[in-house]
Amino acid sequence: MxxxxxxxxxxxxxxxxxxxxxxxxxxxxxxxxxxxxxxxxxxxxxxxxxxxxxxxxxEGLIRVRIDHPIARCLELERDLKRRFGLEAAWVSPGIGAGADPLNGLAPFVAPVLERLFDDETPKVFALGTGRTLKTVVDHMRATEGAHHKLVSLIGNVAPDGSASFYEVIMRLAEKTRARHYPMSAPVAVRDAEELALYRSLPHIKAARKLAQSADLAIAGIGQMGNDAPLYMDGFLTAEELTDLQTAGGVGELCGHIFDREGRYLDHPVNHRMVGVRVPEAEMPVYCIGAGKSKVTALRAALGGGLITGLFTDEWTANTLISE
CATH class of the missing domain: 1.10.10 (Arc Repressor Mutant, subunit A)
Incomplete structure (x- = not known):
């Protein structure tokens, strides 16, 4: 040849x-x-x-970005904002039945986040963690965001002392060069005394104060089925998961569990979370989530007014609007 x-x-x-x-x-x-x-x-x-x-x-070497908005997705964005009173909504095109929805959602969300960091006005971005947000950050290009600050909304240590595999703040700091303030503490502690101890530490107190004053929170959303991320990643025991399900828990934002009405549970697990519960005051919360496993949690969070902006895909948007 x-x-x-x-x-x-x-x-x-x-x-x-x-x-x-x-x-x-x-x-x-x-x-x-x-x-x-x-x-x-x-x-x-x-x-x-x-x-x-x-x-x-x-092997994930290809990342496709389409700059032309698809009419049906624009219609769904409008319908989501109208139905749930959102200030912003973004809907990615579907990628077909059977595929992991995150494969289509992450490369769609990444350039939107890049534009947020391109803003010349200094801002504080409060971040959740998890597979969804990590995958989105992995799809982002490097951008100049050294004038911004990043802060964690949730701890990053499991009960056994291991670090969270899906920690996001360090990865995003590498992409943006923004100053970053991780919450170096357990996701949840064992009792009220331990909670008071951790929250009294200067670096935790400073991170929580910064997170509470953030200009925008960006987070994924967790389901509370038997595949709940908090359980799968070792932050909840099987007994705690069952108890939370019995108490009506259907979803979680940054480790805090809520019911079908979008109300945070009055439950010992929620009381032991070191991080910040969102929304905090007037802070807008942009949530990233799509797929069958996320629908119940998304519907509850939307209905309860826990989120003000949503990134999702075509199938999920259709499902949320039609039910």
Whole structure:
């Protein structure tokens, strides 16, 4: 096979398969080349070019951003704001049945958050944690946000002393260069005495005060089924989860559990949370969530006025509006 233009510059036997997959994906999605053209450019077979592009997709090397808003999604955004009294709503196009909704939602949300950090007016952003927000941050490009501040709304230590795997603030600080104030404490403590101790520590007191005065809170939302993130990540025991479910808990924001009416439970677990419960005063709360497992929690939070802005997908928006 004839060697392509790029192949003359390197020997693919010396290039890692992942690098070659990324190059093939670049030629496909940015260069607009067909698989035959990619094969010719890289000096490989068409079948190998196809496999490389597929690998780049499966390994998350491809991030697609579409700048043209889709009319149906705009209609859903309008309907969500009207139905639930939201100040802002963003709806991403669906990615098909059976797919993880976060795969479509995260790259859609990322550029919106980038624009927030592009604002020249200094702001304090209070952050939740979790898989959803972490995935969104991973999709963000680096932006100049050194004039902003980031602060955690929730602790980052599990009962066994391990750090939260889905801690977000450090990742976002790397992307924005913003000063950041993590809440280096357990998500929940064992009793009132321990809670008073942690909240009296200078760095916790300062983080909580900053979080309570934030210009905007950004958080994911947790369901309270048997797959509840607080339980799966080791912050709740099985007994605590069952008790919370019995008490009517259907969702959580930043570790604080609420019922179907969007009212926070008067429950010992909520009383042991070190972090800040949102909304705090007039602070707007933007929530990111989509998919069947999140619907009940989202409906409750929306109905209870716990959130003022929502990022979700087409299917979830339709479901929330139609029920």
């Amino acid at each position: 004839a060697k392509g233009n790029l192949h003359a510059a390197f020997d693919d036997s010396e290039v890692s398969p992942r690098d070659l997959a990324a190059r093939a994906a670049w030629l496909s999605f940015v260069g607009g080349m067909t698989q035959d053209q990619i094969a010719q450019e890289l000096g490989i077979s068409r079948q190998r070019a196809q496999r490389l592009v597929a690998r780049a997709s499966s």
